[in-house]
Amino acid sequence: MAKVFIYPATSLILSDLVARFGHKPLGAALGIRERIQTAGVDSPPLQITPEEPKRGLRYAAVEVPAGVRGRMAIYGPLIEEAEAAVIVTDADLAFGCMGCARTDELILFSLRQSGIPILELKYPTNDEEGVEFVAAIKKFLAGLDDGGEA
């Protein structure tokens, strides 16, 4: 079983796919809701304290906005832990999204720098692409150590 970082980290579909194919998804474990009644689209379930942006200094310099550093305090350790990653770009908001585009850039850069196997896909726009999308993810996950359909 490999630890697979998923992007968007809030995508329950990606999280489920990774788990179904026998791996451990590393993500936010947050679902994007139809109605947003919280501060942001990916509001954390627990109160983050001003200590998190300070911990985030490990991943981003002090001149980087506090919101980016606070997010990196959560995602940075997961990226370090990850053995592979599935990245879906241009995703629909409902598929899963992260609130801050600057953090997204840093997460994707950090993943690409880490040297782990990465599958990068564009979000499908029709049924045909959707089938190819799932097949590509399945093939990638099956190729990881100890992977296999659950």
Added chain:
Amino acid sequence: MSRKVRIAQLSCGPEYSGVQKEIYDAAEAVGAEVFFPDIALADVERAVEKFGLDVRSADLKLMIARGMALVDGKVDADGVFIGTCFRCAEAAIVRNELRRYIPEHSRLPVVSYSFTERTTSGTLLTRMEALTTIARRRALLAREEQTGVTMGVDSGSSTTKAVVMKDNKIVGTGWHPTTEVIKSAESAVADALEMAGLTRDDIQAIGTTGYGRFLIGKHLGADLVQEELTVNSKGAVYLAGHQRGAATVIDIGGMDNKAISVIDGIPGTFTMGGICAGASGRFLEMTAKRLGVDITELGPLAMKGMGKNVPMNSYCIVFGTQSLVNALAAGSSREDVAAAACHSVAEQVFEQQLQEVDIKEPVIMVGGTSLIEGLVYAMGQLLQTNVVVPPYSQYIGAVGSALLASGFVKGE
């Protein structure tokens, strides 16, 4: 107990910056509640497209959709708090455009702030208080005439001012440096009463404002304790004789600066700067001291000089003073240095704060620094307008308090 004022929060990053609790606490402290306008995910992209600002961050898209829902009346609120991360350019653009868009298309008062993880509820308190005041006391803020015998006390960071008003006229003033908050207030009050030829028993209502407003409000048994943003706006348009229509109020204080866009005497958008001391009245005090003149002489001295002859432009009071000392050592005249200091303060306020409010004429400068004519001239040059300095402008908070306090005179 009165209904809680509902403040809609449009923000990006407060939770992950760890400051959401500070925002809640600041609102709670002034009897308000913060809420997040309920938006359907499906409406977000549509709203962003309609607004026309193509941003990438999902939370900024959400801010735009929520701002539009407020303007369209789909969500009820009494005021709007817009907050984004400090140093984020994308967020600053959205914050700025929403701060402009919402008051232009609704009557909702807006306050905005860019936070870091170090932002505390104390920093946000005066801004939240102003939002709730505007929502809760619209009728009181509509007052255009002072009645009865009232007193206003402004306990500022540098000076404490007191004003006694009677039948819409200022009849007594008092001014003391703020040392011990209560003692300074007592001295200012005693002077104002003596000048008015009245006693404390003659006063029918009291209003307090400024940093020490709660303490002296309790000490004096004030009827009205109110933050300086709404009070100064009211006082400025009252003294300038411009109570109706748009105006911009600038107050460069000893510790912070306020820039307020006012409509009919009520703040629409405002910023309250905590830049650095290089952009405050404190820097001008230091300049006067270094030049060996009284602060009252700095303005006339500056008017005789040419500011552009001396390079001086620093947020920091230490670096600003360094420029000042270097210029004098290089042979610059005292007049040129005084003018440069005034220009430097005006420029910092212009760059840091006035960009955040819509400047509408007349521009009214108030507070003690408005008496430094070199500073007023420099601000006028930067804004390309004639800046209005009303009579008693240094007593602005006290006048505003006395005016509003008359709403508490018995029989009113």
